[in-house]
Amino acid sequence: xxxxxxxxxxxxxxxxxxxxxxxxxxxxxxxxxxxxxxxxxxxxxxxxxxxxxxxxxxxxxxxxxxxxxxxxxxxxxxxxxxxxxxxxxxxxxxxxxxxxxxxxxxxxxxxxxxxxxxxxxxxxxxxxxxxxxxxxxxxx
Numbered sequence: 001x002x003x004x005x006x007x008x009x010x011x012x013x014x015x016x017x018x019x020x021x022x023x024x025x026x027x028x029x030x031x032x033x034x035x036x037x038x039x040x041x042x043x044x045x046x047x048x049x050x051x052x053x054x055x056x057x058x059x060x061x062x063x064x065x066x067x068x069x070x071x072x073x074x075x076x077x078x079x080x081x082x083x084x085x086x087x088x089x090x091x092x093x094x095x096x097x098x099x100x101x102x103x104x105x106x107x108x109x110x111x112x113x114x115x116x117x118x119x120x121x122x123x124x125x126x127x128x129x130x131x132x133x134x135x136x137x138x139x140x
Contacts, residue, residue: 011059015060015065016041016044016045016048018065019044019048019065019068019069019072020037020040020041020044022065022066022069023040023043023044023069023072023073023076024040026069026070026073027076027077027084029084029085036083036084039076039080039083039084040072040076043072043075043076043080044068044072046121047068047071047072047075047121047124048060048068050121050125051064051067051071051125054125054132054136055132055135055136055137056136056137056138056139057135057137061135063135064131064132064135067128067131067132070128071124071125071127071128074124074127075120075121075124078120078123078124079117079120
């Protein structure tokens with residue numbers, strides 16, 4: 001029993017790394033850059049749990065791996081795109097003065113990064129219900 005559980009944990013870790021790599025590819029991020037792996041991993045875990053709970057299955061089948069990747073990429077691009085791809089800094093402008101009128105541009109303020117929310121993951125789950133329903137099992 002313990003050996004089976006250890007094999008399942010090892011499979012989940014390997015699968016998690018593959019999902020993170022595929023999410024990076026889908027979002028056009030550098031696959032070798034590990035800066036955002038913790039953030040992406042959090043979304044991979046959360047979406048994976050949601051898939052297992054919705055479908056009432058103990059393990060996500062291989063057939064759902066690309067749906068899993070798409071769901072994670074969708075949730076990340078909705079909430080965390082500014083963290084994954086910071087906006088380009090605007091070119092520094094100068095003060096313009098004509099006569100007694102002067103115009104001085106202000107710097108744009110950036111909002112704090114969004115935190116993972118249940119609402120976004122629920123929306124993504126609803127978007128992919130068609131694909132997930134084929135794997136849904138009845139709970140006894």
